[in-house]
Amino acid sequence: MDKDRMSVRSALKTIMKAIRVTEFGGPQVLKLEINVPIPEPAQDEVLIKVEAAGINPVDTYIRSGTYAVKPTLPYTPGKDVAGVVEDVGAKVLHLKKGDRVYSMATTSGGYAEYCTAASSGTKILHSNLSFQEGAGIGIPYYTAYRALVIIGGARPGQTVLIHGASGAVGLACVQIARSRGLRVLGTAGSQAGIELISRNGCDVAFSHREEGYTDKIMEATERTGPDIIIEMLANVNLEKDLSMIAKKGRIVVVGNRGSVEITPRLAMQKECIVTGMVLFNASQDELNEIDAAVSAGMRDGWVKPHIGKMYTLEQAPVAHDDVINNKGAQGRLIFKIC
Structure with a gap:
């Protein structure tokens, strides 16, 4: 020294x-x-x-x-x-x-x-x-970007459902999706959470504690379903996600706290992809891309x-x-x- x-x-x-x-x-x-x-x-x-x-x-x-x-x-x-x-x-x-x-x-x-x-x-x-x-910023925004953009392949004009949008990763997903020109649907578990995700850029917000909320999501997508679903609690929601996802869509599992029984035929009918995501599997090239995006977001004001x-x-x-x-x-x- x-x-x-x-x-x-x-x-x-x-x-x-x-x-x-x-x-x-x-x-x-x-x-x-x-x-x-x-x-x-x-x-x-x-x-x-x-x-x-x-x-x-x-x-x-x-x-x-x-x-x-x-x-x-x-x-x-x-x-x-x-x-x-x-x-x-x-x-x-x-x-x-x-x-x-x-x-x-x-x-x-x-x-x-x-x-x-x-x-x-x-x-x-x-x-x-x-x-x-x-x-x-760190783990929430880097997780959100990798899930939505790198693993989820999000493109402008697509519709994304963030299933559990009011937490740190969920709100980061909302802001990133909004910045990239996606239509953003989100769920939350309280009225305060619904108001929060709406202020942060959700085009339509739903209560995942409300009976029949998945029907409302389908109505908001003209019955075609979201192109991408970012899932924060797969052991509770994965079967619902399979019923909602658009054909050829992609479900990215970010959070899970247990096992779940699903109907594989739903995935067959939709020909969708269900994939997990762990931030610490990111390559250096991916991290460099996320660094650049987050830095630009801080500068432009949408990383908040x-x-x-x-x-x-x-x-x-x-x-x-x-x-x-x-x-x-x-x-x-x-x-x-x-």
């Missing part, structure tokens, strides 16, 4: 507050510790002073121990953050101390006052957006995460319960750190 970088490090605090998980389990295993050493960035990493951290459903799966890839205990959860660069590794050339950034590539965990992150996954946060909004609720780190167990057991998602949940 050179003298300049040593002086930067010496000017920083040495300990911080952070959530630590020492055993897998329910939300109660999220413990706030106040004497956690501030991590030091590797050569290709940056150190970020975290202003806000995003709360993703996948964080709860990892915490519970049910996720396919388990971190080494103890660990700090959280991949999505926004904040200010405090230090950079020796090989980092495109970022510098003082840059406003967002990242979905934390390496030490984002539920903390400071975190390290891979420089390749850390991007400049446009001045149009607050840090709280910045913490809503809606913050549904903010929490302190002390409220981490409540936040993890809320992100899974909400009664109608309404945007992004975040920790406000500073």
Whole structure:
């Protein structure tokens, strides 16, 4: 480490507050510790002073121990953050101390006052957006773009149904679809959610708690069905999606919490494609495309995460319960750190 970088490090605090998980389990295993050493960035990493951290459903799966890839205990959860660069590794050339950034590539965990992150996954946060909004960009918008555009093959003039549009990924899908010239249909589980997705660009909004809402969706498409369906809860909705999708259409499964029985003949009749999507399967070329699209969206103003609720780190167990057991998602949940 050179003298300049040593002086930067010496000017920083040495300990911080952070959530630590020492055993897998329910939300109660999220413990706030106040004497956690501030991590030091590797050569290709940056150190970020975290202003806000995003709360993703996948964080709860990892915490519970049910996720396919388990971190080494103890660990700090959280991949999505926004904040200010405090230090950079020796090989980092495109970022510098003082840059406003967002990242979905934390390496030490984002539920903390400071975190390290891979420089390749850390991007400049446009001045149009607050840090709280910045913490809503990473996983939600990258997931939405990959599901809708790269996997779903969305084209201007098509009709997309976002089945569960009022959550963070769903709202990102609405904004992306609107920006690309699609007709956007969306569902939500509450009146507030319906109003939210309408404000964000849904041409027609439906309550998925209303009896017969799928008939209304079909009426809105003149009985042909949506060309694309982005599905947030496949174990509940996949059979309905198969009954609604247009011939030769595509259903992209983004979220699922269990098994489901379907009627394969529906897929045969429609000759549709049902495909899953996991963001972390994205190639570097795909990530580069998403980077460019999101950067343009921030500049042009259509990338605008809606913050549904903010929490302190002390409220981490409540936040993890809320992100899974909400009664109608309404945007992004975040920790406000500073």
